[in-house]
Each structure stands twice: as structure tokens, then as C-alpha cells.
Amino acid sequence: MFPRRTTKPVKIGGVTVGGGAPIVVQSMTKTDTRDVPATVRQIRELEECGCELVRLAVPDQEAVEALKDIKSQARVPLIADIHFDYRLALGALESGVAGLRLNPGNIGDADKVAAVARAAKERGVPIRIGVNAGSLPKHVAAGMKEGELAPRMVDVALEQVRLLESLDFDLIKISLKAFDVPSTIQAYRLMAEKVSYPLHLGITESGPFRSGVVRSSVGLGILLYQGIGDTIRVSLTAPPSEEVIAGYEILKSLNLREKGPVLVSCPSCGRVEVELMGLVQAVEQKLAGMTRPVKVAVMGCVVNGPGEARDADVGLACGKGRGVIFRKGEPVRTVEEKDFLPALMAEIEAV
Amino acid sequence: MFPRRTTKPVKIGGVTVGGGAPIVVQSMTKTDTRDVPATVRQIRELEECGCELVRLAVPDQEAVEALKDIKSQARVPLIADIHFDYRLALGALESGVAGLRLNPGNIGDADKVAAVARAAKERGVPIRIGVNAGSLPKHVAAGMKEGELAPRMVDVALEQVRLLESLDFDLIKISLKAFDVPSTIQAYRLMAEKVSYPLHLGITESGPFRSGVVRSSVGLGILLYQGIGDTIRVSLTAPPSEEVIAGYEILKSLNLREKGPVLVSCPSCGRVEVELMGLVQAVEQKLAGMTRPVKVAVMGCVVNGPGEARDADVGLACGKGRGVIFRKGEPVRTVEEKDFLPALMAEIEAV
Numbered sequence: 041m042f043p044r045r046t047t048k049p050v051k052i053g054g055v056t057v058g059g060g061a062p063i064v065v066q067s068m069t070k071t072d073t074r075d076v077p078a079t080v081r082q083i084r085e086l087e088e089c090g091c092e093l094v095r096l097a098v099p100d101q102e103a104v105e106a107l108k109d110i111k112s113q114a115r116v117p118l119i120a121d122i123h124f125d126y127r128l129a130l131g132a133l134e135s136g137v138a139g140l141r142l143n144p145g146n147i148g149d150a151d152k153v154a155a156v157a158r159a160a161k162e163r164g165v166p167i168r169i170g171v172n173a174g175s176l177p178k179h180v181a182a183g184m185k186e187g188e189l190a191p192r193m194v195d196v197a198l199e200q201v202r203l204l205e206s207l208d209f210d211l212i213k214i215s216l217k218a219f220d221v222p223s224t225i226q227a228y229r230l231m232a233e234k235v236s237y238p239l240h241l242g243i244t245e246s247g248p249f250r251s252g253v254v255r256s257s258v259g260l261g262i263l264l265y266q267g268i269g270d271t272i273r274v275s276l277t278a279p280p281s282e283e284v285i286a287g288y289e290i291l292k293s294l295n296l297r298e299k300g301p302v303l304v305s306c307p308s309c310g311r312v313e314v315e316l317m318g319l320v321q322a323v324e325q326k327l328a329g330m331t332r333p334v335k336v337a338v339m340g341c342v343v344n345g346p347g348e349a350r351d352a353d354v355g356l357a358c359g360k361g362r363g364v365i366f367r368k369g370e371p372v373r374t375v376e377e378k379d380f381l382p383a384l385m386a387e388i389e390a391v
Numbered sequence: 392m393f394p395r396r397t398t399k400p401v402k403i404g405g406v407t408v409g410g411g412a413p414i415v416v417q418s419m420t421k422t423d424t425r426d427v428p429a430t431v432r433q434i435r436e437l438e439e440c441g442c443e444l445v446r447l448a449v450p451d452q453e454a455v456e457a458l459k460d461i462k463s464q465a466r467v468p469l470i471a472d473i474h475f476d477y478r479l480a481l482g483a484l485e486s487g488v489a490g491l492r493l494n495p496g497n498i499g500d501a502d503k504v505a506a507v508a509r510a511a512k513e514r515g516v517p518i519r520i521g522v523n524a525g526s527l528p529k530h531v532a533a534g535m536k537e538g539e540l541a542p543r544m545v546d547v548a549l550e551q552v553r554l555l556e557s558l559d560f561d562l563i564k565i566s567l568k569a570f571d572v573p574s575t576i577q578a579y580r581l582m583a584e585k586v587s588y589p590l591h592l593g594i595t596e597s598g599p600f601r602s603g604v605v606r607s608s609v610g611l612g613i614l615l616y617q618g619i620g621d622t623i624r625v626s627l628t629a630p631p632s633e634e635v636i637a638g639y640e641i642l643k644s645l646n647l648r649e650k651g652p653v654l655v656s657c658p659s660c661g662r663v664e665v666e667l668m669g670l671v672q673a674v675e676q677k678l679a680g681m682t683r684p685v686k687v688a689v690m691g692c693v694v695n696g697p698g699e700a701r702d703a704d705v706g707l708a709c710g711k712g713r714g715v716i717f718r719k720g721e722p723v724r725t726v727e728e729k730d731f732l733p734a735l736m737a738e739i740e741a742v
Contacts, residue, residue, distance in 0.1 A: 041573050073661035097661035121660070123694055174698030181698065219655050219699065221644045222392050245657045245690065245699055248675045254640035257605045258612030265613045275658040277671040289605035293572045304570050306596045307626040309472070310424035310448035320628040324599045339596065343474055347525030347532065348570065348596055
């Protein structure tokens with residue numbers, strides 16, 4: 041793996057993004073922001089599954105008003121997502137949000153941008169500049185040829201960056217999201233060469249769970265492997281907690297974060313002589329609420345079983361109707377199939 | 392993206408692996424191979440979702456006998472997965488399998504390996520050498536230090552390769568699977584520098600669906616992006632059709648294969664004024680059986696909506712209770728929310 045890119049850290053409330061801090065997992069509420077109870081309920085769900093920053097759309101003044109109430113009930117730092125109207129940004133800042141996501145070029149003339157930058161700076165609130173393939177300015181999107189998407193996205197983002205810098209504002213994060221994975225990777229790589237601001241990674245509109253989680257894992261995985269990325273948001277047309285769970289799984293797969301247990305399990309095949317799939321599902325459910333980073337292996341046969349089971353904190357290598365439980369590499373007991381689940385869980389609790 | 396690595400092609404039945412052929416998606420049956428009806432049923436399911444090669448565990452002579460029957464009912468080329476006993480390999484070849492997966496060092500002495508290599512060569516049947524982190528020889532696994540896993544896996548695999556080459560056998564594919572993604576990537580990269588045989592990619596024992604699909608997408612995505620990989624198998628403790636669907640999604644996300652529709656959909660947020668998540672799920676279900684590579688976008692609001700909708704073959708950009716349908720970049724009609732699904736599907740059928 042490549043070393044992580046050195047970036048200039050920013051603080052969103054108590055959460056540091058960039059500068060070598062752990063890569064931050066964030067998500068966005070999907071409720072109507074004006075519906076305070078529903079939004080707070082969703083923020084609570086996000087907090088419970090480890091979401092470290094929560095973004096909310098703030099499309100109108102009523103949503104700005106709701107922000108104050110929401111803020112008073114949220115433990116996680118909140119980021120306001122603003123388009124078109126600088127007054128919404130000023131209002132969100134007054135409500136006490138810890139971050140803004142807006143493109144200065146999209147909220148009005150120079151005076152208005154200056155007012156927002158000044159207010160954000162006074163409060164130490166960073167601004168994320170986010171350029172999405174789907175919302176490039178018309179004159180930029182027009183007549184774009186194959187391979188031009190990434191450099192054009194970078195140009196548009198840099199223009200926004202320079203605008204903020206000219207106002208002596210540098211609490212900046214940048215995102216460059218497209219649906220196309222190679223274009224997204226190219227855009228982030230280009231940007232990483234040009235600035236030292238932290239980068240917020242995402243594959244935009246990546247779709248429903250099954251295809252979206254693959255697309256996001258591939259795109260974010262490739263960038264993270266290259267040392268690029270300070271915070272991630274997995275966009276899925278699915279409940280936001282799924283975005284957070286997937287985000288952590290991406291980071292865990294590259295050993296960039298620890299978060300609860302890791303479950304190693306074999307796919308099962310014609311060699312397996314126990315009912316493996318149901319067992320693995322049951323173990324997965326039991327592990328879901330656990331916060332310790334214990335590594336558990338559930339393996340169906342003698343080919344890879346003992347090896348993987350030995351490598352885990354707690355492992356089960358099955359044979360015909362029975363299995364051997366390993367703890368930290370040592371076989372500790374043989375159990376009958378009917379006792380697999382309780383025996384495994386007892387060992388996990390004890391580890 | 393990096394150019395694809397040049398590899399020496401092999402043929403598994405009618406399917407070419409390597410040599411610039413499209414990256415092949417494969418899976419493995421999870422039934423007891425001796426249960427012919429259940430195994431054939433699962434092979435049928437795999438064929439229906441586009442699986443191009445199917446591997447079966449052949450743990451005993453009874454499974455070898457079953458292979459003949461299974462072979463006569465399968466359309467997709469079959470690969471026999473053999474351990475420990477060279478007679479199973481010879482029997483599988485007689486049953487007409489199109490590929491073998493075995494490690495010569497694990498099926499007996501030199502005479503036995505020579506007999507298998509000779510029989511495979513006569514039939515033009517390739518052998519995959521597969522080294523898994525969990526089944527390294529004990530003397531290799533013993534006392535392994537941090538960072539040594541990948542080079543040791545490569546050494547073990549190369550020893551097997553040299554053994555086959557010494558028998559004048561070169562219809563070889565190689566896999567090097569570990570649960571740890573960075574180690575797996577390192578192993579394949581090292582091997583890619585040393586030989587020109589095609590590589591079969593996989594992250595072994597990657598776990599149940601939710602974590603396994605992420606881990607596999609990250610690992611395989613990174614390697615494929617680097618131009619490495621000629622065939623892939625996503626290992627999930629889940630029905631094998633899920634492995635195939637995930638495999639294609641990985642390839643589609645890097646534009647390496649086309650396979651049916653692509654669904655772009657926004658994650659939804661507080662800006663959306665229609666019921667988006669249910670709509671996207673309904674569209675996803677309707678698209679599931681479709682084979683044409685049509686790109687469909689379902690977008691919740693005016694921020695990225697029109698841009699993404701324009702970029703798709705058929706797109707819907709929603710506003711408050713209504714939306715605009717785009718076809719090949721042009722807005723074609725405005726529809727009420729209650730008509731979203733039929734209107735979208737009608738446009739998709741017509742495209």
C-alpha cells in the first residue's frame with residue numbers, strides 16, 4: 041500500500057479530518073430536515089452505528105430553523121449542505137453547524153461569498169467544496185469529450201478553492217464525485233497533486249445497495265490504497281446506516297480502521313459436511329452489536345479451515361458433524377455441530 | 392487505469408481465460424456434489440445469472456461418479472476442485488471436466504503428478520494452481536513474520552508451477568488468495584512480475600454477504616485497476632448467484648465488462664420531495680431480468696438530477712411531486728409521481 045498523502049487538517053466540531061487522523065466515516069440524513077423528530081431519530085441511528093459526521097440538506101429557511109433544534113439533540117457534528125442561497129449558509133452557521141458543504145460559485149456574487157467565508161472563518165467552520173459530475177456548470181459540461189470529465193471537474197473545484205483562498209479562507213475540504221469510477225479516481229489523483237487540502241471521497245449516485253456497495257468499494261478502495269482520502273461517504277439508495285457500515289467495511293478491508301469484529305468465513309462448497317451458511321449468519325448477527333475488534337473465523341472443512349481458524353482470535357474448523365475450536369492459534373476443544381454457536385460465542389466472550 | 396497485463400491464454404471448454412479475453416466470471420457450487428439433482432439445479436441458477444465457469448468440489452470417488460451425470464446436464468464448462476488424491480483428478484478428467492484446480496504437491500509423489508499432468512494435457516485441460524493463506528504447508532507457515540505472507544505464497548505457487556513445467560505442462564492458471572487484502576494484492580503483483588500465466592483473482596473466506604462483498608470489491612477492484620486478473624471469483628458465504636452478480640458489478644464498475652442495465656440512483660436526502668427509495672427498488676427489480684446494457688438514472692432533485700439524467704440512456708430527475716424524463720440526454724416528458732415507474736419502464740423498453 042502507498043503511504044497516506046500528507047494533508048492540512050481541518051476540524052469539524054471535535055472531529056479532525058486530514059493531517060494523518062484516522063479516516064473519518066460520514067453519512068447524510070435522508071429525512072426532510074424540517075421534520076425534526078424524524079431527522080433526530082435518523083441521526084441517533086447513525087451515531088449508534090459509528091457515523092462520525094452527519095450532513096443534512098438545508099434547502100430553505102424552514103430547514104435552517106429546524107437545524108437549531110436538531111443541533112441541540114445531536115451528539116455528532118453536523119454539516120449543512122447548501123445550494124443556491126447564501127442566506128441559508130449564514131443561517132446554518134448561526135444554528136451552530138460544524139461544517140458547510142457548498143460551492144461558493146453557486147451561492148451568489150462576490151459580496152455574498154465573502155459574507156459566508158467571513159462568518160465561517162469567525163466560527164472556525166470548514167467548507168467542503170464538492171464538484172459532482174452531474175452538476176458541472178453548463179458551459180463546462182457542453183461538448184465534453186471522452187476522458188475530459190476528470191480534468192474539468194478538477195478545474196471547476198480549483199476555481200472554487202481559489203475563490204475562497206482569495207478571501208483568506210483555507211479551512212477547505214474537497215470532493216470530486218462521479219458515477220464513473222475511473223473518472224472519479226483520475227479526478228482525485230489530479231487534485232491530490234495540486235493541493236494539500238484533505239479530500240472527501242465518494243462515488244456519487246452509486247445506486248441501490250447491491251450495485252452501489254460494489255461500485256463504492258471499488259472506487260474508494262482504489263483511492264485509499266493509493267493513500268488518497270481523509271474522509272469517506274458511501275452513497276447508497278438505502279438507509280444511511282448501511283452507508284456507514286459499508287464505509288467501515290471498506291476501511292477495515294485495507295486495515296485502515298478497526299471497528300468491531302471481523303468475520304472470516306468460507307463460502308462453503310461440496311466439501312462441507314455441516315450446515316455452514318446458517319451458522320455464519322447466526323454468528324454475524326450475534327457479532328453485530330459487539331464493539332471489540334475480535335477476529336472470528338468460521339470454516340467449513342479441513343482444506344483451509346485449520347489454517348484460517350488458527351490465524352483468528354477465535355476460530356472454528358468444521359469436519360463431519362463436529363468441529364475444532366481454536367483460540368489464538370491453539371485448538372482448545374472439539375464440539376458437536378449442535379453446539380457450534382453457543383461454544384463459539386462463549387469463546388468469543390472469553391477472548 | 393493501467394493497461395491489462397499480457398497473459399498466455401488457456402481454454403476451459405469454450406471459455407478463454409487470459410490473452411486479452413474478457414475477464415471471466417466464475418463461481419463454485421455449494422451443494423454436496425454427490426447430490427446430482429441439487430448440484431445441477433444450482434449450476435442452472437449460476438448459468439442463468441451469467442456464470443461462465445463453475446467449479447465443484449470433488450472430495451471422493453462418489454463425487455467423481457456424480458460428475459459424469461452433472462456434466463451431461465450442464466451447459467457451462469465445469470472445473471473439478473481436487474485435494475489429496477490424484478485418482479480423483481484422473482477420474483474427474485475421465486468424467487469430462489474442462490478444468491482442474493489442484494496443487495500437484497498435494498496429490499502425491501512424482502509419478503502420480505506426472506500421470507495427472509499427462510492425462511490433463513492429452514485432453515487439453517488446464518490446471519489452476521491455487522495457494523491460499525490458510526493452507527500453506529506447515530513448514531512455510533511456521534514462524535512467519537509480518538509482511539512475509541505474500542512472498543511465501545508466491546514461492547509455494549511457483550514451486551507448483553515449476554513442477555508442472557518440468558512435466559512439460561503449461562496450461563496453467565494461478566490464484567493466490569488470502570483474507571487480508573493488502574497481502575493478496577502484494578502476492579498477485581509479485582506473481583504478475585514473474586510469470587505470464589493468467590491469474591484467477593479472489594479474496595478467500597471473505598465472509599458473509601455484507602462484509603464479504605465489500606472486501607472482495609476492494610481487493611479485486613484494486614488488482615483489476617492495475618491491469619491484473621483474467622478471471623474472478625467472489626467468495627461469499629451466500630448463495631453462489633450472489634457471487635456472480637457481485638463479480639459482474641465489480642467488472643462493470645471499472646468498465647471492464649457490460650452485463651445488463653446499469654442503475655444510477657441518488658442516495659436521497661432532505662432535498663428530495665418524492666418517495667425515492669421505493670421507486671429505485673422497484674426499478675431495480677424490473678431491470679433485474681433485462682440483458683441489454685442500458686444506463687438508467689433515477690435522481691431525486693434538481694442539484695445533480697438533470698445532469699445525471701441527461702447522461703443516461705433513460706433518466707428521471709424528480710422535483711416536487713413530478714419529474715422530467717430524459718432520453719439520450721433530451722427531456723422528453725414531464726410525469727406525475729404516481730406515473731414514475733410505468734413511464735420510466737416504457738421509455739426503457741423503447742430505448
